[in-house]
Amino acid sequence: MWTAEYPLPAPMRAEILALAAQELHPRGASVAALRLVQARFGWVSTVHLREVADLLGISADDLDGVATYFNLLFRRPVGRHVIMLCDSVSCWIMGREPLCAHLCGKLDIRPGETTADNAITLLPTVCIGHCDHAPAMLIDDTLHGDVTTASLDQLIDTLRNTP
Amino acid sequence: MTPASERPLTAMIDPAAGPPDCAAYGRAGGWQATRLALGSLAPAEIIDMVTRSKLRGRGGAGFGTGQKWSFVPKEPASERRKYLIANADEMEPGTFKDRWLLEGNPLQLVEGMILAAYGVQAGHGIVFLRGEYQEACARLHRAIGEARQQGWLGENILGSGFSFDIHIHSSAGRYICGEETALLTALEGRRATPRSKPPFPQTGGLWGAPSVVNNVETLCNLPHIIANGPEWFTGLGLGDDGGTKIYGVSGRVTKPGAWELPIGTPLRQIIEDHAGGMRPGYQLRALLPGGASTAFIDATALDVAMDYGSVEKAGSRLGTGMAIILDDRTCPIGMIRNLEHFFAQESCGWCTPCRDGLPWVERLLDAIEDGTGRDEDMDQLDRHARMLGAPGRTFCAHAPGAMAPLASGLKLFAADFAAHIQQGRCPHQAGAGAGAGP
Ligand SMILES: Cc1cc2nc3c(=O)[nH]c(=O)nc-3n(C[C@H](O)[C@H](O)[C@H](O)COP(=O)(O)O)c2cc1C
Ligand code: SF4
Ligand code: FES
Helix, strand or coil: CCCCCCCCCHHHHHHHHHHHHHCCCHHHHHHHHHHHHHHHHCCCCHHHHHHHHHHHCCCHHHHHHHHCCCCCCCCCCCCCEEEEEECCHHHHHCCHHHHHHHHHHHHCCCCCCECCCCCEEEEEECCCCCHHHCCCEEECCEEECCCCHHHHHHHHHHHHCCC | CCCHHHCCCCCCCCCCCCCCCHHHHHHCCCCHHHHHHHHHCCHHHHHHHHHHCCCECCCCCCCEHHHHHHCCCCCCCCCCCCEEEEEECCCCCCCCHHHHHHHHCHHHHHHHHHHHHHHHCCCEEEEEECCCCHHHHHHHHHHHHHHHHCCCCECCHHHCCCCEEEEEEECCCCHHHHCHHHHHHHHCCCCCCCCCCCCCCCCCCHHHCCEEEEEHHHHHCHHHHHHHCHHHHHHHCCCCCCCEEEEEEECCECCCEEEEEECCCEHHHHHHHHCCCECCCCCEEEEEECECCCCCEEHHHCCCECCHHHHHHCCCCCCCCEEEEEECCCCHHHHHHHHHHHHHHHCCCCCHHHHHHHHHHHHHHHHHHHCCCCHHHHHHHHHHHHHHHCCCCCCCCHHHHHHHHHHHHHHHCHHHHHHHHHHCCCCCCCCCCCCCCC
16 A cells, blocks of 8 residues: 555656656656646655655755645645635635635634544635636535535535545 | 627537537638648748737737737747747636636637747647646647647648647646746746746747747637638727637626627626626625736726726726626725735745735735724835835736735725724624625
8 A cells, every 4th residue: 555654656656757758857847746646645745755856856845845835735634525615806705704614613624624534624725717606616626616505515415425 | 699700719619519629620610720821821921910910918918919929039940949838827816718718619729829839930839727727627638639639739730841739737726827937937847936037938938948928818819810810800809909808707796707709898888788787786886807916996987998908097907807896795895805815825925025015915904804903004005005016116017916906995995994994893794795695
């Protein structure tokens, strides 16, 4: 079993090297490589960060500068599902604050935290380009619009029951 | 509804059918421009046609597209490494136009990129796509793969000797990556701080090579300009600018959405006819005409034509053309606070005035909205709006953009600011205002 504590699986190392080979300079693959790692492990651990840096031929600090720069790259573990509730202006006007409060109450966490059963992490996100269906959110990769407390409750219940 | 021939950008978009494949795209008029360009037009003729079409950048700054390209060194693509980059980072709050084009008809972007690349003789294409746009990413991947298979991308396209291919860079979420020099830094796998100009990207861009960065909507216009001619394109606009524009409205209107309309359509028509006016029980108080980084205009300015020059005369900017409506039951200070929270969070941190100034502005607004603001806070806000708002005081246009809604809001909502400070609370929070739900 591969976890964040262990070196990257060999096929993934090969994939990262292939990404690097497509670029004029290997470091051009930094974000793509980190996203690849995260897609598999849910986040980017320091062990993995060091290994990716090594494969790209840059220092781990340099790569960590990139990893910590981007909103969608996680340097800490997250739950099995990630809810990203838009906190930008159109969603704010359309009532994302009360929705967020409802969600925090239901999950018993604050934004940025993960539920005790490790099922759900709640994060704010900037505008996700769904402002005509505000309030909007992403659950993992899926976009949801015109969210209400009722539709939210239903989505959370289904989510809790999916691995 | 406007006839399809007058809505070139969206005519082929049919959400029920999904995006057209190469064959359907060709049947509906696609690839004509590529055949024409690669078969019988010189690169300089493409640049000339685009200049005459009066197409201006749809990414916010409104720079003339043909003029922008004219600064690119002229060597053929085979002799010099050059890049053509589609800016699909779309992170300006309130903006959802590029997603519509990307998901609805990705081949139109592919063709636009081929034409732009041929014009500036770039052999390498990149779509800089925001990380959250997963559906757009999948559709674009399919479109590029199919176009490659059918010979529209790759070596020696249509036997013209011109070679060009497109690679997708899926980003990981940072507003500043939309700024074109920060975008280049991001593509080089570094923290995406903007770069000083010169060198301009057209001469020293990605990895030091000449690079053109254009917005998705800008590029999507090209197949139509080349196929139908620049005169046809200028004829589509109502005022001085050429073509159509994707306009959008969000906030408490009856039918929020986006529509392709002649550029220069009056704002009132967009809000009343297309967005269906305000929801019952709400009045329009003010709005941001073109995304979060444009200045507020109030309800008296609704007759402004939505083109670059007219919106500027009205004291704001066309920006992305996507309007955000402030209604009478939402607290304007709450709205500005929300905007400044965004800008403070998304500051790249490179230069001090922006890195330290924007969080300061946010804290002042927090205090005023929460009822602990003092009169002196208004002077501080005013000073920030003036200092950070003037171009040249910060390293890039992020901070001036952030100050646009603040500076205009300080004037327009002076009475609301005063009421918050005097009453020691937000007068809206008692009622059903400020983000209390639809
Ligand atoms: C802070 C900031 C964010 C920007 N974000 C975007 C963006 O998401 N998409 C975009 O096309 N242009 C964005 N721009 C404008 C670009 O810098 C650039 O002007 C544009 O991509 C050029 O394309 P165009 O000439 O086709 O409009 C942004 C500019 C700034 C200052
Ligand atoms: S103005 Fe802000 S975003 Fe632009 S370089 Fe300075 S700190 Fe970065
Ligand atoms: S403001 Fe929330 S999706 Fe645009």
